[in-house]
Amino acid sequence: MKICVLPGDGIGPEIIAEAVRVLKALDLKIEMEEALLGGCAVDATGSPYPDATQKLALAADAVLLGAVGGPQWDNNPREQRPERGLLGIRKQLGLFANLRPAILYPELANASTLKPEVVAGLDILIVRELTGDIYFGQPRGIEVRNGERFGFNTMHYTESEIRRILRVAFEAAKKRNRKVCSVDKMNVLECTQLWRDVAIETGREYPDVELSHMLVDNAAMQLVKNPKQFDVMVTGNMFGDILSDEASMLTGSIGMLPSASLDANNKGLYEPSHGSAPDIAGKGVANPLATILSAAMMLRYTFANEDAAGRIETAVKKVLAQGFRTGDIYEPGMKKVGTRAMGDAVLAAL
Ligand code: NAI
Numbered sequence: 001m002k003i004c005v006l007p008g009d010g011i012g013p014e015i016i017a018e019a020v021r022v023l024k025a026l027d028l029k030i031e032m033e034e035a036l037l038g039g040c041a042v043d044a045t046g047s048p049y050p051d052a053t054q055k056l057a058l059a060a061d062a063v064l065l066g067a068v069g070g071p072q073w074d075n076n077p078r079e080q081r082p083e084r085g086l087l088g089i090r091k092q093l094g095l096f097a098n099l100r101p102a103i104l105y106p107e108l109a110n111a112s113t114l115k116p117e118v119v120a121g122l123d124i125l126i127v128r129e130l131t132g133d134i135y136f137g138q139p140r141g142i143e144v145r146n147g148e149r150f151g152f153n154t155m156h157y158t159e160s161e162i163r164r165i166l167r168v169a170f171e172a173a174k175k176r177n178r179k180v181c182s183v184d185k186m187n188v189l190e191c192t193q194l195w196r197d198v199a200i201e202t203g204r205e206y207p208d209v210e211l212s213h214m215l216v217d218n219a220a221m222q223l224v225k226n227p228k229q230f231d232v233m234v235t236g237n238m239f240g241d242i243l244s245d246e247a248s249m250l251t252g253s254i255g256m257l258p259s260a261s262l263d264a265n266n267k268g269l270y271e272p273s274h275g276s277a278p279d280i281a282g283k284g285v286a287n288p289l290a291t292i293l294s295a296a297m298m299l300r301y302t303f304a305n306e307d308a309a310g311r312i313e314t315a316v317k318k319v320l321a322q323g324f325r326t327g328d329i330y331e332p333g334m335k336k337v338g339t340r341a342m343g344d345a346v347l348a349a350l
């Protein structure tokens with residue numbers, strides 16, 4: 001297993017160090033090599049995604065990323081901004097499937113702004129298409145027409161683009177509770193009528209997974225009203241952008257949420273859902289669990305090692321049950337720890 005490790009900026013190096021320790025402790029045949037991405041890469045080479053990093057990322061089976069960005073690069077020209085590095089690597093690796101679990105561990109039920117009984121034990125997976133839809137469709141632009149400004153974008157999907165993301169959702173559901181909810185707006189948008197048709201066709205390949213359909217406005221409502229009705233939700237790029245942010249905030253704890261972005265062969269980029277947290281960078285207080293859980297997703301999706309992924313996830317549940325808390329999830333009465341001590345606790349639990 002060849003892993004390209006990209007610590008990135010801000011808290012990135014601190015949280016990645018803990019995930020790397022956890023991976024090493026599993027005693028698997030893993031080769032890890034580090035490279036630069038983001039602001040640190042701009043500073044060292046002038047490019048946010050330097051050639052040496054591209055080479056390593058292309059040759060690896062998976063990429064483990066911390067986070068990129070920070071205020072010191074905010075005024076850089078567009079090509080020298082850290083986010084350019086992130087977009088560049090996602091595009092170059094063809095990562096069309098974005099998997100974002102929203103899990104609320106029972107011990108953290110008070111972290112949510114929703115009532116504990118609505119969200120306690122929540123475990124859903126949003127599968128978002130990441131390289132198509134209205135975000136990439138042509139034509140697009142702002143023009144003057146008939147004497148006023150006119151803005152336009154184009155929503156489009158080919159059936160093969162829809163089918164491949166649906167298959168990712170069905171495959172993921174097979175490893176979970178065997179339910180897929182496909183989200184569209186077929187009552188208004190033809191493009192998403194095609195989405196629904198292809199979802200129904202693809203569903204026939206997976207008779208052991210229950211398929212349902214929901215219009216996106218209702219899905220937004222149901223996520224807040226009764227989120228536990230869902231197992232896997234699958235949708236296009238724009239709806240997925242919005243719903244995945246909504247779903248992640250049901251849990252109220254950004255430091256706990258991993259993510260995966262996959263290509264057609266399960267090569268993937270794994271990263272926490274949060275950013276580089278410049279406000280706490282270098283202080284040793286960041287929560288490393290989202291990154292450690294991202295490493296677990298890597299073992300599950302790229303390396304098909306469900307056993308090792310499960311071991312990490314069980315260890316994380318155990319440290320929460322033992323009362324270990326970083327600042328972002330701290331409640332009075334719990335054991336407040338920093339990044340390294342949280343990593344130590346996970347290693348001990350492993
Ligand atoms: P952020 O996620 O970095 O921080 C938001 C808040 O959550 C901050 O108060 C931060 O301290 C806290 N937080 C985040 N992760 C945490 C962790 N692991 N443990 C404890 N607390 C944590 O989002 P923000 O502040 O909007 O962005 C900061 C920088 O990160 C910006 O430059 C932004 O562009 C970049 N960013 C990068 C992303 C990526 O690399 N994928 C994603 C989002 C933002």
Ligand code: MG
Nearest residue numbers: 240241242245
């Ligand atoms: Mg978003």
